[in-house]
Amino acid sequence: MNSMYFTEEHNLFRKSLQDFLKKEVVPNIETWEKTGKIDRFIWKKFGDMGFFGINYPEAYGGLNLDLFYTIILQEELQKINSGGFAAAIWAHVYLAMTHLNAEGDEDIKQKYLVPSIAGDKIGCLCITEPSGGSDVAGMRTTAIKEGDYYVVNGSKTFITNGIYSDYLVVAAKTSPELGNKGMSIFVVDRDTVGISATKLDKLGWRASDTAEIAFDNVKIPASNLLGEENQGFAYIMQHFSLERLVMGVNAHARAEYALEYALNYMSERTTFGKALDTYQALRHKFVDLYADMEICKEYNYSVTNRLNKGEYVVKEATISKLKSTKMADEVIYECMQFLGGYGYMEEYPMARLLRDSRLGPIGGGTSEILREILSKMIIDKKEYKPAT
Structure with missing residues (x-):
């Protein structure tokens, strides 16, 4: 492991995480992939082990560790070959909980962040809409203030943990006439009247629950506002750094797993009396x-x-996200080819890896959107600044 970034403590953490995943998660993966529902007990076990609190403050039950512990968590989650399970975990920890920690006041942190770290509550982040996709600024969901409440109307889609979560972190327009400068973020209890969710059937990420969510005159207390009103877009942009980096790390980790598996297979598989890893064409493609x-x-x-x-x-x-997700798709596609017909069989990991990996260039901002964002920053010299 790269000693420039990883200490002995990091390596010990990785080993303990590997042991935990092998014992508690791997035996259940096939069931969760088939049912599309992750058993509740595993969330509590993750919480008890401190995995949800890795980079959160100790005051709320976290461990306040550096981001390379987060990288280790993401890498090892990819190597159990269930993109859906990995997505459910990181959508909770690095999408929903990130906003609670950064923008939530003390009451919100006690009510939502503390039980989230403990594994007693599961969260989801609701930004993408059916009509907008990656166009965050084109959001149509509104939250209009009426006295001590906001009334939310609209819909969200492709929401990971959208069915089984306990609370939702929701982006909505509080001042629609201001465009993206009129957006705010709220935390909303799942059982609030007017919320309905429909489970979506996906190509990959089969273990995770992904939903379309509708808000029909949903009344939420004004105290559930995260941060300041109309600052939501700046908050979202600021946290995109972590979200996109996580997806880039996920991509390099699943590509690494695919290469490790393929190399082991190639060393054992023989054709015409030779192991596959001795054929020059395959060796050069692999490297x-x-x-x-x-x-x-x-x-x-x-x-x-x-x-x-x-x-x-x-x-x-x-x-990171743009290039790593593209790389992972190409690596896994070729690794499936290394396995020949066996790569196409469900009992081998490549078929699921290929399906799960394909969401990388789509979710969290499509590659096309990312290229345009980068064009504005690199060519047009547009500057995005942290929320103040």
Whole structure:
């Protein structure tokens, strides 16, 4: 492991996490992949082990560790070959909980963040809409203030943990006439009257519950506002750094897993009396793929290091997601080819890996949207600044 970024404590944490996943998670993966529902007990076990609180304050039950512990968690989750399970975990920890910690007041943190870290509550983040996709600024969901309440109307889609979560972190327009400058963020209890959810059937990420959610005159207390009114877009942009970096790390980790599996298979599989890993054409293809993975991994570690120091790395994290997810798709596609017909069989990992990986260039902002964002930053010299 790269000693520039990982200490002995990091390595010990990785080993304990690997042991935990092997014992508690791996035996259940096939069931969760088939049912599309992750058993509730595992959330509590993650909480008891402290995995949900890795980079959250000790005052709320967290461990306040550096971001490389987060990287380890993401990497190891990818190597149990269930993109859906991994997504459910990181959508809770690094999407919903990020907003609670950064924008929530003390009451909100006690009510939602503390039980989230403990594994007693599950959260989801509701930004994407049926009509808008990656166009966050084009959001139509509204939250209009009426006395001590906001009334929310609209819909969200492709929401990970959208069925079984206990609360929702919701973005809505509080001042629609201001466009993206009129957006706010709220935390909403799942059982609030007027919320309904429909489960979506997906190509991959089968273990996770993904939903379309409707809000029909949903009344939420004004105290459930996260941060300041009309500052939601700035908050979302600020946290995109971590979300996109996480997706970049996920991508290099699943590519690494695919390469490790393929190499082991190639060393054991023989044709015409020779192991597959002795054929020059396959050897050269493999090392090209390995090099692409290593380049992305090292870049992602570098961005993590900068984010860990508090730097504003929206551009770099966007590059991470754009290039790493593309790389992972290409690596896994070729690794399936290395396995030949067996790569196409469900009992081998490549079929699921291929399905799960394909969401990488789509979710959390499509590659096309990311290229346009980067074009504005690199070519047009547009500057995005942290929320104040």
